[in-house]
Amino acid sequence: MNPRMTRDQLLRRGAAGITLLSVPGLLAACGGGGGSQSSSKVNDVLNFSNWPYYMDTPQTLAKAGVHKPTTLQQFEKKTGIKVNYYEDVNSNPEYFAKVQGPLSHGKGIGRDIIVSTDNDRFLGEYISNHWAQKLDKSLIPNIANLIPAQQHPPFDPNRDYSLPWASGMDGIGWDEKLTDPVTSVKQLFEDPKLKGKVGVWNSMGDTLGLVMLENGDDPSHVTDSSFNRAIARVQKAKNSGQIRSFYGNDYATHLSTGDLAATMAWSGDIANLADPKLHWAVPEQGGIIWTDNMIIPLGGSVPTASTYMNFMYEPKISAQWAVGANYISSVTGVKPGAEKLDPKAAENTLTFPTAKTLSQMHQNDPAMLNNSDYNKKWLAVQGQ
Amino acid sequence: MGGFFHRHRGVTPYLLLAPGILWLGIFFLVPMGFLGYQSLQSGIFPDFRFTWEFSNFSTALTDYHQQLIRSFVYAGIATVACLLLAYPLAYWIAFRAGPWRNLFLLFIVAPFFVTYLVRTLAWLNILADQGPVVRVLRDVHILAPDGRLLATTFAVISGITYNFFPFMALPVYVSLEQIDPRLLEAAKDLYASSFQAFLRVTLPLSAPGIVAGTLITFIPAAGDFINAALLGTPNQQMIGNVIQAKFLESLDYPGAASLSFILMGTILVMLLVYARIVGTEKLTG
Incomplete structure (x- = not known):
């Protein structure tokens, strides 16, 4: 066999191979990076996508008369897990459109927790398409604090894949x-x-x-x-x-x-x-x-996300969050906790709706x- | 290297073209191929299958011909309005503004320093029902006491006209600015009135600018959805709004893809007819 021919063939095949490989490669690169690898160990970083104005901040806490580190700061200090908090959910359909590409190919989206609302079709789509991972309930003992009304939603009857973030x-x-x-x-x-x-x-x-x-x-x-x-x-x-x-x-x-x-x-x-x-x-x-729900998308770290969810289901923590973010928590015992922090905020019927109001809700x-x-x-x- | 180019002169143009062609290939042809493939799929999200589903096109036309026609009507009116506003302005800047030319050009381009979305959002405040413009128009009885400007056809077409104005003004200016003033002097020497000189000399020489301005205003305006979304109501929805809703809300990707192709195809046909009428040499300047 002529060695020159072999080298030519090699080069030609190599070039063809590179061309074939690089097109999907380029396209994938345009689609953004993959997620962190799933594993059984808790990562030292948590990537969290949420709606804007949905978290207690030093300003909102000060306004409510609460002088404590934010819940995010307390979480980082307690666990040593750094939180990358992205306020990049502006609408359910838009966020879904953005992430469904990689998720449908079984790829991660660089997030450990994302939030989606239960009165839009997209939360159901994430779960029924198996784009959400099972929670590790052994790491979430505080799930016991979930209010009964939220324990068996139709889109996730046993709360295997989702936990409420907040309601409105x-x-x-x-x-x-x-x-x-x-x-x-x-x-x-x-x-x-x-x-x-x-x-x-x-x-x-x-x-x-x-x-x-x-x-x-x-x-x-x-x-x-x-x-x-x-x-x-x-x-x-x-x-x-x-x-x-x-x-x-x-x-x-x-x-x-x-x-x-x-x-x-x-x-x-x-x-x-x-x-x-x-x-x-x-x-x-x-x-x-309606309720916004936290889910763990494909590629997200289940132990890290579960650790955070457990932290947020601590009544004291959830009370501070509710006072700072002005939304309804799904954790029992939040109201007494909030009263301790700030009696006035606990009177806000939008954050803490009365039993009569809740009975009118469907x-x-x-x-x-x-x-x-x-x-x-x-x-x-x-x-x- | 110099020797190589000298020996293979025929290759040089292709090498110069290569980056552009590569760019078009990756960012235009490949996505177009995907879009075409998707437009012939059927099924419900996320299980679409390629089935040569040509009925996507006929269904899209039956369901959304109203929005399609509306898009071209709005874009057409806005293009004509842009031309009527831009031509006198560009003329004045080219022939009369003297040393202030660049400043006035800057004024035309200045709104572009602000993003498209924010520019359009600004109109929400300017035209608000309780805002100063509406109040004055009500006081002078141009608007009924409960009349409004926002959420009307007028607001949407005005928004498009405003947003695409520089696309018209700049090409027209460039073509006017290139006219040799001695040609106008010559026309007057031959006893043409100012109006005749404009009609026989200025207007024909500025035609390439008008044609270019018309095209780059009309084509994106027909596919626009921001103005209808922010300044309009369901009665002013354009084809861009339908495509956006199909991609993001109803997750009907094949329907959205086929509508995109219908929009592109219609524009292409209109472009060919236009080129036939005005002559291709004007399209290329």
Whole structure:
């Protein structure tokens, strides 16, 4: 055999090989790095993706009159695990779109914990596609402090894959300078004085949940007819010009500037806007409660993430977090803990809703959230 | 090396082209291939299968022809508005601004120092129902007492016009600026009035700028979704909003991919017709 030929062949094959290899390689490089390797040992770093304004900070704690290190600082000191805290979840669908590529190829996304809301279809997608890893409950003895209402959610009946981060409520917010109190969806959709100054959410579970309650239908068990009734009611209010538009979190801006007189609104937002002219109430027919859940995506370190979850389920810690972040905790014994830290914060009914308010709360039907036909109809109402 | 290029002169252009072609290949052709492949898939997320599903295209057209037509109407109106606003301005800067030329050009480009999203968000405050603009317009009875500017067709088209204005103004300016003033003098020497000189000399010589400006305004404007999302309502949704919602909300990747191709195809056909009418030499300047 001619040795020159061999070298030529080698070079040619090598070049072809490199070309073939480098295209997917380049594409993978564009998709961002992989996650930390799964193993049974606790890492010294925790990568955590969450929504903005969802954590106690030195400023929010000082405002609440609490002079302690933040819960993140306490965790780092106690365990020696450094937390990289990313506030990079801005909407459930957007975050999902960003990470589903690598997850669907069984790759990590460089995160140990991510947060997703239970009244959108995406939390269910992570779990049913096996993109979330099982929690290591042996490292989470504090799971015993999870409130009973959160122990058996339909998307994860035994809490094998997820734990609540925080909850909030769907209700109606209004501007007292522009309207009388708005306390029902009927009033929101039919009061002629509100025409063109009404906002609703662009997320199906939130908006249709409140409309179903107004219709006397059960948002936790949706049928084709109750779904169609709700859609028709929204469509009618949209066609008549009563509804100005469909909003994400930006409804809060429009409520502040006076473009909206009344709008469907999340409990925590109105509290955080801290504007005396803005009010919030649970509609007379009831509201929807939703919960953001922590999950461990593929590639994330289960022991490290579980260690953090256990820390946050310490009632004292969760109480400090609730006082600093102004959201509802799912940990028992938080209220007495918060009273010890700051009696005034414990009186905030948005952070600590009364038993009466909680009894008016309902949850979305996951079957509705995952129904692609329903999703299509919902987008069609929005002109999409 | 010099010897090599000398001996293989034919190769040099290809070598110079190579980086550009590589770039286009990796960042345009490969994604286009993926998109085309995806547009012919069927199934429900995440289990899409390639099945030559051409019905994706017909379904997309049936369901969303309204938004598609609306996109071209909005983009068309905005392009014409940009041209009507930009031409006199560019003319003035090119022929009358003298030493201040560069300053005025800077004014045109200045909004670009702020990101697209923030520029559009600013209009939310300027046009707010309780804001100064709406209040004045109500006081002088141009707007009804409960009238508004935000969340209207007017707001969306104005937003597009505002955001794409420099794309029109700069090419028109460049073509006007290159006109030799002696040609205009010659026209006047031959007894042309100012208007005739403009019509017979200035306008034809600035045509390449107009054509280029029209294209780079119209094409991205037709695919825009920010202005409709922020300044509009469901009644103003454009095809970009539908594609965005299909990719991010309903996870209908094949539907979104086929709509993207329909948008590209329609623009391409319009471009060919346009090129036929105005002549290709103007497209290339």
